[in-house]
Amino acid sequence: MIIPIRLESSTVRGYNVTIDRLPKLSFDTKVVIVTNPTVAGFHLDNLLSKIDAKDLDVVTVKDGEEYKNLDTIVDILDELFTKQLDRKSLLIAFGGGVIGDMTGFTASIYQRGIDFIQIPTTLLAQVDASVGGKTGVNNRFGKNLIGAFYQPKAVYIDIDFLKTLPKREFSAGMAELIKMSVMFDREFFEFLEKDDLSSRDSLNRAIARSVELKAWVVNQDEKEAGIRAVLNYGHTFAHVIENETNYREYLHGEAVAIGMVMANLLSYELALISLDEVDRVKNLLIKHNLPITYEIRDIEIFYNKFFLDKKSSNSKIKFILPKSIGDFEVRDNISKETILKVLAKFKRVDR
Ligand SMILES: NC(=O)c1ccc[n+]([C@@H]2O[C@H](COP(=O)([O-])OP(=O)(O)OC[C@H]3O[C@@H](n4cnc5c(N)ncnc54)[C@H](O)[C@@H]3O)[C@@H](O)[C@H]2O)c1
Ligand SMILES: [Zn+2]
Structure with a gap:
């Protein structure tokens, strides 16, 4: 199933949400997957086997809403500069809404904006966070107060990733x-x-x-x-x-x-x-x-x-x-x- 997202009022072109088993993806650019140890532990090997890129790397950030802040963004950016990503490079958000929001925000500011795609692994991220282009982080004044509207190039939703999701997290997405x-x-x-x-x-x-x-x-x-x-x-x-x-x-x-x-x-x-x-x-x-x-x-x-x-x-x-x-x-x-x-x-x- 493919759901096109068309942003009529926007200067940004639309993109597709694909709901199916994750297909093989190939890119002729550098690609960096942003994820956390929990998601990586369960599913990174599977994802790596599906991606073909000029150069493929992984950045792992700590798991938890408490790390959804500017410090983590600075850490991700540092890694991207160390890996010498250029303006044609691509980020892949691989995780729940926390990873999606931070990866999207990083993509929006790295060298004034590079492409990113979303591969959401929680039900909440699949039905909510990965669609709509809101990205950002929290600070001590509140949640999601820093960020940008920045649309991904594509979203791939594969429910097989949900098999390892704790039941409570699944229910939260159902809400x-x-x-x-x-x-x-x-x-x-x-x-x-x-x-x-x-x-x-x-x-x-x-x-x-x-x-x-x-x-x-x-x-x-x-x-x-x-x-x-x-x-x-x-x-x-x-x-x-x-x-x-x-x-x-x-x-x-x-x-x-x-x-x-x-x-x-x-x-x-x-x-x-x-x-x-x-x-x-x-x-x-x-x-x-x-x-x-x-x-x-x-x-x-x-x-x-x-x-x-x-x-x-x-x-x-x-x-x-x-x-x-x-x-x-x-x-x-x-x-x-x-x-x-x-x-x-x-x-x-x-x-
Ligand atoms: N951008 C938006 O429009 C939007 C909309 C809704 C929510 N959000 C944001 O999304 C965040 C919440 O997202 P969430 O509920 O996905 O939380 P989350 O990203 O913290 O994920 C929940 C937990 O599940 C783990 N996990 C993820 N995938 C897993 C898998 N396949 N198997 C096992 N464990 C897995 C994560 O590591 C984490 O511990 C909040 O920060 C919220 O602000 C953004
Ligand atoms: Zn909500």
Whole structure:
């Protein structure tokens, strides 16, 4: 399956996302694979056997979100200069979203920009991080605050890499995939309800649909001025949950799952969705071992954290809500009272 990404508003030409067994790839330039020891340990030999290049090298960085920072970028750049990469050279991001974001960012600044391709090895990176051209790193002021919009030359998605992925990481990727179905495609949601994605065919099909939907959104809004914000369904709540739990308790996708349940209840409160549909989304999340509950200690504190990334508490918070299953509505005028009413459903009951 090949999904073309066409960026209509952009000066950059489009590229393809190929969903299949990784083909043999050959390049008449220098190629550097950027990966980490975990992914390399499982899959590097396989990747090396598929690549034919004028000169092939590997740069390994430490595994973990905590290394997604400028220090690591400087280390990667140093290695690229040592290996004397030129402007025609190519980088291959081989790993999850952390590797993808850092490799893309490095490619965007090495000698003002060289080509890179994405070979994502987590479900989250396959359905989300590798598509759309956002690259970057974290700093002490927050996540992904430094970076660039920089599109890869190609993306290759091979689900065989997922065989070694921890179950929890797989589920976290499922949360973003389910998100796409609830926002944009009722038929896709119903397919996910019926199918357990255990066959190669159905998992490929689900990833392809999710990528297609993300591509459709990104094509319209590469730089996140409008509809791309809809991809943040569940995320307004998730960011507060991640912040309250110091990014330790939940994987991002797990927090998004809880966030979607919260958004759905808010949507129900505004009569945009039925309780039956709220339950259907919940059941699909449960089917993929995702958490759906969270104990809020103090709903006022939780509410105020919505404004963390806003300039002042007078700014409006934008909520992305499902309008039934398969459609969305963006609201920035919901009363505090309504929001607190929903948060109260998650309030910890002291026993
Ligand atoms: N650019 C975007 O549009 C975008 C979108 C969503 C998320 N992101 C970013 O992506 C990152 C999260 O990505 P992630 O969830 O892939 O996390 P990750 O890259 O940290 O990978 C999760 C873990 O799985 C390991 N791993 C990767 N592939 C494996 C495999 N095949 N087998 C076994 N283990 C494997 C990794 O080494 C890591 O320990 C965050 O930094 C986030 O900001 C970016
Ligand atoms: Zn997300």
